[in-house]
Amino acid sequence: MQEFQKPRAIALGYFDGVHLGHRALMERAVERARQIGGVSAVCTFDVHPDSVVLGRQVPLITADAYRREEIKKLGGVDEVIFIHFDEKMQHMDWRDFIHxxxxxxxxxxxxxxxxxxxFGYKGRGNAAGMAEECEKAGIGYDCVDDVKMDxxxxxxxxxxQLISQGDMETAARFLGHPYTVTGVVEHGRKVGTSVLGVPTVNLRLPGEMALPPYGVYATRVLVGGESHIAATNIGVKPTFLDSGTPTIEPHLLDFAxxxxxxxIHVELHKFLRPEKQFASAExxxxxxxxxxxxxRAYFAE
Structure with missing residues (x-):
């Protein structure tokens, strides 16, 4: 039997951030796939439905370019299926979506x-309707309860909301992993090296991501299978009157x-201080x- 014809156990959702509730869905999909001798999958949309329905960008916990990678890595499913969400999908009857x-x-x-x-037009599809239609079609259905903390x-x-407040430690507890910004290192103005003697690497913040408060964070940078602690600035570097475009600049400790x-992947672990304009480079x-x-003290603990 060819791979695409195997029966699938499919977990539904947008899976932004791949938090502990999402993992409960994916764990059940992996379990059911094993039982039916099939493939475990996540079925999601390429854009957040609210951005189409409401006409405004939803700030995301995971950048669009890395959501597939994060879902597979954290959820353990075999496949991630992206469906294009447009006006046609928005107006599809929920029963048609199932069948x-x-x-x-x-x-x-x-x-x-x-x-x-x-799901479905005006969100008329729900767990009760899904259960009824799956029974009619002769397939299995699981409704997974909410995961709660505190x-x-x-x-x-x-x-x-936690990210917008800079509460990265509580956000990490609810996610089950640190809030992470992923990107390719770019050339900056080299102010850190030439003026401050503090070399940094520069990343552009993905425009669709939920932004934490501008400031300095205790972070961990993952690159090439290695992990390095770093003091990282997020913001517009007001002391040097930069362009105003927000960037993320890790200063990796003990790294050359x-x-x-x-x-690189930059994990934000703790907010240290707000960004501010200083009177001098000193x-x-x-x-x-x-x-x-x-x-250093934070990670030593």
């Missing part, structure tokens, strides 16, 4: 969704090497030295 898309097109033999999942439902919306053109250098000390 024509999930079952006929993608060979769903088992479907997994969350209790509050809404009495709070784990959700991308709540995690975005050229990372230009390399893809004042900024002293603040960076303190941030380096704080970063």
């Amino acid at each position: 024509k898309v999930l079952i006929e097109q993608f060979h769903a033999a088992w479907i997994i969704s969350g209790r509050n999942n809404r 009495g709070i439902v784990v959700s991308s919306t709540y995690i975005r 090497g050229d990372l230009y053109g390399r893809m 004042e900024l250098r002293a603040a960076i030295e303190e941030n380096v000390r704080q970063t």
